[in-house]
Every structure is written in structure tokens, then in C-alpha cells.
Amino acid sequence: MQGLHLTADLYACQCAPLLMVDPDAIAHLCRAQTEAAGLTRVDDCWVQFPEWQGQPGGVTGTLLLAESHLAIHTWPETGNVTLDVYVCNFSTDNSTKASQLLEGMVQAYQPQRVVRNRLLRGDISASAPQASPAPEEEGWIVEALSPTAAFSFRGTVLERQSSEHQSLELLHTPRFGRVLRLDGRFMTSEKDEFFYHEALVHPAAIAHPAPARCLIIGGGDGGAAEELLKHPSVHEVVIAELDAQVVELARQQLQSVHRGALDDPRVRIEIGDGMAYVDHCPGQFDLILMDLTDPDTPASALYEPAALARMQRALAPGGALVLHLGSPVFHPEQVRTLLARLSARFTQVSPFGLYIPLYGAYWGLAVASDTLRPKALSAAAVQERLAQRGITRLQLYNAELHGALFALPNYYRAMVG
Template sequence: MRLDEVLSATSGIYFEGTLIDALQTPYQLIEVFDTPSLGKLMRIDGANMTSEGDEFFYHESLVHPAAITHPAPRSVLIIGGGDGGSSEEVLKHPSVERVVLVELDQGVIDMAKKHLSAIHRNVFADPKLDLRIMDGETFVRTTKAQFDLIYLDLTDPAGPASALYTPSFYAELKRALAPGGALVLHIGSPFSHSDRVRSSLAHLQAVYARVTPYFVQIPTYGSTWGFVVAAESLDPRELTAVDVNRRLQGRGIADRQFYNAEIHHAMMALPEYVKNMIA
């Protein structure tokens, strides 16, 4: 079966795969395919979400730049991330005492538990993980807790996740950050989604003092993919390669396939077309 991934109105990529399970929930259609090139691949409403073959490109890039920059993150909030991959990466940092994972759709959790153990590595059984099945916007609006790191590990800004990509929500998230904390999210492809990248950065810059974009090539998405760290003081560019290596070694984070000290800085080196696009 041909699995098309639409990048824009005029471009896309495809993978070959065999459907092994599907679940229609009140929110979305979740499918898991077995593919020759990526192993098990989860798709939501026809869009690639994560795969066994390259999940480390995305999850390590989302989690570690901000987490390694923070001197000792203890409390972490993840909104979305029902496949468990981001939680698994966060919990590699030994100072983390609690991860609150807020996932709207129980179906994503169920399908991940059933099929994606190579990605989440049974993180759902970790006593540090506090799973909440609810709307992320409601959680943030009502919580009195503050978090050292907040990750938005969401589907694209359409459908159920659309309300979580707004300036007003970014301001609510700022209230939920502890002093010295940071918000991290993905912002799409600078090549295929240039308007989204520009608007996301502008909205974040209106709320946060320091906004640091960075970019990674992700095979499942067929493109260079953008991420951003938004904070009042934390800036991942301020760590030297020596600092990053020292913290990785000190925290015992050896189980990595993508992220290292050289990658930490390389992903934040912006090509000229991106600099011009976001100027």
C-alpha cells in the first residue's frame, strides 16, 4: 500500500507499507503500518507521526537541547506525545522527578502501547510519569503547578491541536513555567511551511524574551523540520560543546542515536534562506 505524505499543495513523499491496525476515535483516525524502510509507522488522519526507524531524529531533537541546557530539570509537562517517545527521552535526565503527560486521545496511548514499544520502551509504567487524558488547554488553564520544561509534542496545527498553536496559549504556558524554564515545540518545515514558521516565531517572540529556532532533517516527514526553544533566560546557544559533553556524561545519558555536542550547535546554525525568511 502506498502511504502518501503531503508536504504542500504541490509536493509530497511516499512510503510503502502494510496496514496492521487502525482505530477511529472521537478525535481522529489512528493507523499503524509495517513498512520496509521505517519499521512500524504511526499515522494520524493520513499524516505521518512517528516511526521505529527514525523516531530518534525527532524525539531527541525535541527534548535534549533544552533539557541539557537547563541545569537540573525536575518537573516536566508534555502536551501531546501519546506515543511515549518524548517522555522516554525526558526521563533519561536523572534530575527529573515528575513528567506530566497530557494527551487528549486515549486511543493514541492504546495504539502506542500495543505497537510502538520500541519507541516508548514501556515508559507508561514508569512511576515518574503522571498520565492525564484530557485537553491540554484546559490542563494549563487550571493547573497551579509550574514546570521547568514544557514540551508541545502535537499533531500539526489543524483539527484537535489547532487551539494549542495560538499566542494566547503561549502566554498561558509562560505562566506555567518555573523561573529559568523553557517551552519547546515544533514549527514545521521552513521549505514547505514557511508561513507557519514565520508566524510561530513571531507569536513566540511577542511573549518570550529569548526565542531560539533550530532545524533537523527528519526522514518520516520528508523535509527539514523546525523546532524552537522559547524562554525568558534559558538559551541553548550559550552552552559550549564542552558544556554539553560534560552534562551528557554527568547525567549518564549515553543511550542516544542522534543528539550530541556537535549536533547541539549544528542544528542551531541557520542557513541563509531561513535567516532571510524569518528576518
């Protein structure tokens, strides 16, 4: 058993006055937010405190949930509120629902300042308990890199959605601008998207003599498509994205990531199962980019040997598959496993890596092909192709960096086997 405990202290709330003093209004809000989050109310109890020194009394209440509880206490004399959400993750992971419930309550109270805490609790398994991530406190946004490490930066939630497939969050951060987070994982940002997207696209695209037709599995933010379109030989980019809400959110809020690529006539968006699309297009793509969530998420099936074999069949002669592997520092076994799977399938596997600020770590990627070997391309050859193709608007990738990306640290090189 393992549970997630979230708390939030709200200061100087600007909500409707009834939400500070009326048990019925507060109960209605809590029930509605619980239902919206997909949690199950069993019962609730409310206490109205009497007036004190001419000030209205606050309200304390608890919703008993099938998953655990929601608790609230209001201080109308100061405009402060404390919130407490706890869920058990015994039979299913309710973490996303707990976060949605807490944030829905926070938004309803409109505080001028919020202090959040996030605790993992109740691990009574036979193995040793894992460490909790750092607390999300005073606007710090946290992502666990591993059971013993986390990365965080200051930010606020601008928008939160729940789709059929995942939770979507649009964050505002001083360092990265707007950030897209899916199921609690940082995906892309306005100010540093080029680290990931340029590295995902250009080492393989430059190594290919003339990429024409490309497939992006995932990639609904449009950043990878925008990079592919810089190559003049590319006349079609298919984005096979499972979640239509990712594409729509990117269109509306992340224009500086895709720069109009989502609506470029050379780009075709296919909403649905990306692997089903792959199976209908054998031997058709010069490049396939796996621009997905991490290999330890629900996208894990697309990193399995059977899925890699299906993608290999969709490559045109001389084509290449590009994917990210995770961090060789924080996910060494995952990186080692994925490289072994690629080597069992493809003749040429070229792992590379770079530090990606939004991910808080050195990150591993790979180009897999039966013929293409981008790490063999010299700096002079890279520069010649960049010039021939008229590619100049780059913030990360250049001729000298191309080779450096494939110069692996010894501990990473050892994972290649």
C-alpha cells in the same frame, strides 16, 4: 467544492465465496462498511451477471451516498475486485471517512495485492485548483507536504481505528518499521523516532541546569517521555494527551518508541484537554513540550498567541517551552508566523532544525524561554553535562550536534525576523 476520489484494484481475493457472487452478501457488506465509516446511504442498486463458460457471473453494485457514492465490481473467475469511493467535501471534510470505507472493504476481501489511487477532484473555486497528491499505488503510503508536493514510502495498514477525536492508523513499512499515522499525518515510527524525539527534548533539557518537573502536551506515543527520563533530575513527567486510544495503541504496538516510559512510575498520564491541565498548574514546569500534530491540523488552537501565553504562565522560573514549527521549506509562512508569535511573548527564542526522515523534509523547531538560551551552550559544556548526567544511550544528539542544530540556513534565518 472539492472532492476526494479513491480507487482500489484487488487481486487474488481470499474472501468468502459469497462476497464474489451474491448481490445480497455484497450489499450487506457495503452497507455495513458505509455505516461504520460514518457515511450516509441514500439508496443502492445491484446487478448479477449471468454465468459465462461455466463460470459464475460477477456482481456490479453502487451505493448512492449523501456524500457521493461507493461502487464495486467483482470477477469471481479471477478473484479480482474493483472498488471506487468518491466523497464531496463541500460542507465538511469527509476524507477520513472515505479512506476508512475503502480500507474496510479491502480488508473484507483479503486480496493478495492491491493497487490504490487517490485523486483530489472537483475544485471549482475561484482560485486555481491545487495539485493532487501522488497516487497511493501498489502499497505506497502518501502524505502531502504542501499543495504541490508529497512524500511517500511503501507500506501496508496493520490496524485502523477511529476515536472520538481522530483516525488512527498503524502501518508496517520496510524502511521505518511500524508507523503511527493520525488523520493521514505521519507521527512516529519504530526505526527513526529518535530524530524527532531526541531533537525535541535534549537541546532544551541539557541547557536547563536541572529539569525536574516536565509537561508534554500530546505525546501519547511516549517517545518524548522516554527521552526526558534519561535526565536523572527529572522526577515527574506529565503527559497531557487528548486521545486515550493513542496511548493504548502505543502501549500495545510501539514499545520500541516509548521503551516502557508510559508505565514508568515517574510518568503520569492525564487524558483530556491539555490546555485545561496547563491552567491548573501555573509556574510549575521546568520544560513544556508541545508534542502535537502539525499547526495546520485541529491542534492549531494550541499554537495561537493566547495558548502560548497560557503555557508561558505554567513555566517555572528558568523554564522553557519547546515546539515544532513545520518545515521551513514547505511551510515558510507558518514557520514565520509561529516564530513571530513566540518572539512577541518570550525574551529568548532559539529556532533550530534538522532533517526528519519520516516527515520527508527539513523540519523546524524552537525553544522559547525568558532566560534559557540553549544555542549559547558550547560543545564542551554540553559534553560535560551529558557526562555528569550519565546520558549515553543516544542515536542522534551529541555535543557537536547541539550547536549545529541552531546553525540555521540563511533562508530559515530570515524567517526569524
